[in-house]
Amino acid sequence: MFLRALEIIFFFYFLSHIPISLMIDLQPLFPVHLYPSKLKNLLHWYAAEFKDPMMMAPPVWFKSFVFCEALVQLPFFPIAAYAFMKGGCKWIRTPAIIYSVHVATTLIPILSHILFNDFTLATHPGPQTLQERLTLVSIYAPYLIIPIMILFTMLFSSTYNSTSTKGNASSKSKKLR
Template sequence: MFRIADFVFLFYFVSHIPITILFDSQVIFPSWIYPKMLVDVKNNYCESFKDVLMADPPPWFKSFCLCEILVQFPFFFVATYALWKGVQNCQWIRVPFIVYSTHVTTTTIAICFHILMESFNHPKYPGPDTLKERLSLLAVYAPYLIVPFLMLLDSLFSGVYTKKVKRS
């Protein structure tokens, strides 16, 4: 039985793989290792959404991105495998889902709080000034808050992780 939640989680992890490689990793690694087109896409995004965190990341944001690359990125493949096989057949994924989703929810709350509450006075990269600009930027980060939070609730309370699976 493939649940809608499993499809959402599978799409989340599969789509997060190229996003991490192509864009989020640009926070950590030097720009010269990326094709100019990718750097331009990131810069255009930063300018369009006034995302100062990606344009000129503070150390705390870099630490979140480093965790994404070193810890979360390998887990994307583990999670994809478990979701592809079906969580009913891979009940061992419950605890890793709880750990992952708790970590990501917590870090994304910090990012969202920063976007909502910080005054951005960066000389080169003006941050979002209006509520509309802040909400637009929050909309970019929202899936990385909502999906992991739903995953946490699902992992904690869904019976699919505790039902005995008949093996033939």
């Protein structure tokens, strides 16, 4: 029951990530004219409201993470959404481990940048107060927390991390021959 609840959370995480990536996250990679004004306005509102200058004038290192999101993560989102909607798909284990480690690793420098960077000279307003920094961290935090939950589920759930006794018996018999 608990595992199924996690799978549903993972399903919605991946499903919701598809439009968020396409409409918002990938905007810094592509020319401005490719996006309709409503989506550009949404990005500008988000960046101003939550003081996220990385989305308006991304540093090169941040742009490289967005590039990885477009090239590696985005194609994985519908596959993962399907696997977790269906539930118990053992084949998703290795790709989910790779995804979760990759995303968690990228979130460490992003969160560090938000918490410790001096944004006073930034072209676009960045967080200045601790409250503003924590608010922006709270926007990015689910993209660290959920991948860690996915990683632990893939590593420690008997559903995703089990080897069949039949497979073990046949490999043992092969070794004895």
